[in-house]
Amino acid sequence: MAIRDDFEVVAGQVRTVVQRFALGLLVIAAFGIMLVGKADTVLVEHARVLALDVASPVLEAIARPAAYANRAIADLREFASLRDENARLREENTRLLAWQTAARRLENENEGLRSLAKFREGPEASFITARLVGDSVSAYMRGALLNVGRRVGVAPGQAVVTGEGLAGRIAEVGENSSRVLFVTDVNSRLPILVERTREQAILAGDNSPRLRLTLLQGVAGVQAGDRIVTSGRGGSFPVGIPVGEVVETSDGIIRVRPFTDFSRLEFVRVVDYGVTGLVGTGAPAPPPPPGGTAVRSR
Amino acid sequence: MRTDGTLALLDRWGRAALPGTVLLFFVLLTLAPLRAPYLSSALPLLPALVVFQFSLATPERLPGPLLLALGVLLDLLLGGPGAPVGVSALGFVLIRAAVVANRRYLVGVPFLFQWIGFCIVCWGFVALVWAFTTLWTWAPIDPVPAMLQYVVVIVIYPLLAPLLARVRARDPLNVPELSRGGARTGETTL
Numbered sequence: 001m002a003i004r005d006d007f008e009v010v011a012g013q014v015r016t017v018v019q020r021f022a023l024g025l026l027v028i029a030a031f032g033i034m035l036v037g038k039a040d041t042v043l044v045e046h047a048r049v050l051a052l053d054v055a056s057p058v059l060e061a062i063a064r065p066a067a068y069a070n071r072a073i074a075d076l077r078e079f080a081s082l083r084d085e086n087a088r089l090r091e092e093n094t095r096l097l098a099w100q101t102a103a104r105r106l107e108n109e110n111e112g113l114r115s116l117a118k119f120r121e122g123p124e125a126s127f128i129t130a131r132l133v134g135d136s137v138s139a140y141m142r143g144a145l146l147n148v149g150r151r152v153g154v155a156p157g158q159a160v161v162t163g164e165g166l167a168g169r170i171a172e173v174g175e176n177s178s179r180v181l182f183v184t185d186v187n188s189r190l191p192i193l194v195e196r197t198r199e200q201a202i203l204a205g206d207n208s209p210r211l212r213l214t215l216l217q218g219v220a221g222v223q224a225g226d227r228i229v230t231s232g233r234g235g236s237f238p239v240g241i242p243v244g245e246v247v248e249t250s251d252g253i254i255r256v257r258p259f260t261d262f263s264r265l266e267f268v269r270v271v272d273y274g275v276t277g278l279v280g281t282g283a284p285a286p287p288p289p290p291g292g293t294a295v296r297s298r
Numbered sequence: 299m300r301t302d303g304t305l306a307l308l309d310r311w312g313r314a315a316l317p318g319t320v321l322l323f324f325v326l327l328t329l330a331p332l333r334a335p336y337l338s339s340a341l342p343l344l345p346a347l348v349v350f351q352f353s354l355a356t357p358e359r360l361p362g363p364l365l366l367a368l369g370v371l372l373d374l375l376l377g378g379p380g381a382p383v384g385v386s387a388l389g390f391v392l393i394r395a396a397v398v399a400n401r402r403y404l405v406g407v408p409f410l411f412q413w414i415g416f417c418i419v420c421w422g423f424v425a426l427v428w429a430f431t432t433l434w435t436w437a438p439i440d441p442v443p444a445m446l447q448y449v450v451v452i453v454i455y456p457l458l459a460p461l462l463a464r465v466r467a468r469d470p471l472n473v474p475e476l477s478r479g480g481a482r483t484g485e486t487t488l
Contacts, residue, residue: 022362023362023391023395026362026363026365026366026391027388027391027392029366029387030366030369030384030385030387030388030391031384031388032384033366033370033383033384033387034382034383034384034385034388034430034434037382037383037384038382038434044374044383047374047383048374048375048377051371051374051375052375055326055329055375058326059326059329059330062326062327062330063330063331066330066331066332067331070331070332132331133331134329134330134331135329135330135331135332136329136375136376138328138342138376138447139342139428139439139443139444139446139447140377140381140431140439140443140444141376141377141381144331145329186437186439206440207439207440207443208440265331
């Protein structure tokens with residue numbers, strides 16, 4: 001009996017101490033977590049991926065109605081400008097038809113020249129179509145969550161594209177979810193080519209909607225309106241994915257507007273180029289998917 | 299202690315779990331692709347609003363360790379490469395401490411003053427997260443987006459706070475000791 005009483009007294013004292021220093025203990029715990037996160041990045045990556053995997057089904061449930069609502073609002077907006085839009089599209093259509101003819105002619109010519117030169121094509125790319133289930137946008141980051149993961153062959157470093165052009169690259173991969181880092185993120189560095197002059201440069205994000213061109217050899221050659229495409233350096237990106245166009249060249253600072261409209265992304269394609277090279281986080285490439293979701297392009 | 303039926307038990311559990319569940323919902327909502335201009339940029343600060351409001355209303359149902367866990371979850375879900383994990387947790391715990399220390403004043407004053415209180419506390423939270431992220435990544439981070447988030451969440455506060463405040467019992471004496479603060483009979487928020 002006496003032992004039990006003693007135990008209760010001690011327990012009571014401990015409780016008082018814990019209550020008195022509760023705030024201090026919690027603050028120390030928070031700092032501890034931050035330090036552990038800084039010291040053991042692998043552990044934090046695992047925790048992130050686990051959290052993503054757990055949260056992505058919930059997010060998908062939220063994302064669907066949100067997507068419907070967004071689409072309804074967008075429809076209403078477009079309805080208001082239907083006539084202008086129609087005229088613009090008709091004009092664009094005539095222009096594109098002319099381009100189509102030119103493209104057909106060039107494709108034929110290219111094929112002929114390739115067979116003459118016995119040109120060996122690079123690895124074939126396959127696409128994994130993904131739905132955006134979450135925005136990972138804050139004051140410190142530009143990214144999104146996708147509903148595909150390691151199970152269908154997504155790996156860190158792969159390119160993420162939309163119909164308009166490059167959106168970003170895969171940063172973290174869970175079993176059934178992954179996180180894209182947009183090209184506009186402050187951590188994004190992309191090897192690119194200026195399409196007209198074939199000059200190599202690095203395209204850097206700074207969390208603003210415009211990208212910055214750096215490490216360019218000759219600034220003078222670049223003009224507003226120049227298209228920027230991926231250079232394929234680093235191995236994991238295919239060559240020639242359109243990224244954006246130059247909108248501003250002043251005082252040696254070149255600003256690029258990305259083609260992708262990040263405020264309207266709903267579906268994206270993850271490009272599996274076969275080699276996940278230097279851009280990735282060092283994780284080995286997964287075995288090819290068992291088929292089904294991944295669609296091999298022609 | 300009353301002997302309770304199943305329904306009363308469920309009711310009590312529901313009440314106890316409500317603030318934590320609402321906070322978890324808002325933590326997950328920060329990732330939802332809502333795409334509403336301005337609103338979506340303020341989403342990452344809404345959990346801080348919830349923590350403030352529930353710390354004011356029922357701090358005993360939102361204990362520190364729970365805030366720590368949910369803050370870490372928020373950082374894990376939101377953070378990009380290199381972002382500090384645990385800074386939101388620290389912020390949440392400090393918000394709760396600041397509110398609980400000033401509850402005696404805050405529960406008694408008109409809504410406008412609670413709003414001002416939130417402006418001050420939230421400013422501290424934004425500054426803390428910005429400072430830690432800058433230190434941690436050791437890179438100059440543009441503070442303007444963070445300021446924009448702050449302004450939007452300040453504007454949203456009067457819309458959301460009265461809704462969240464409904465979990466509070468009307469009479470501060472009709473609640474457990476801890477959540478009573480220094481309030482006396484008749485000192486109600488409404």
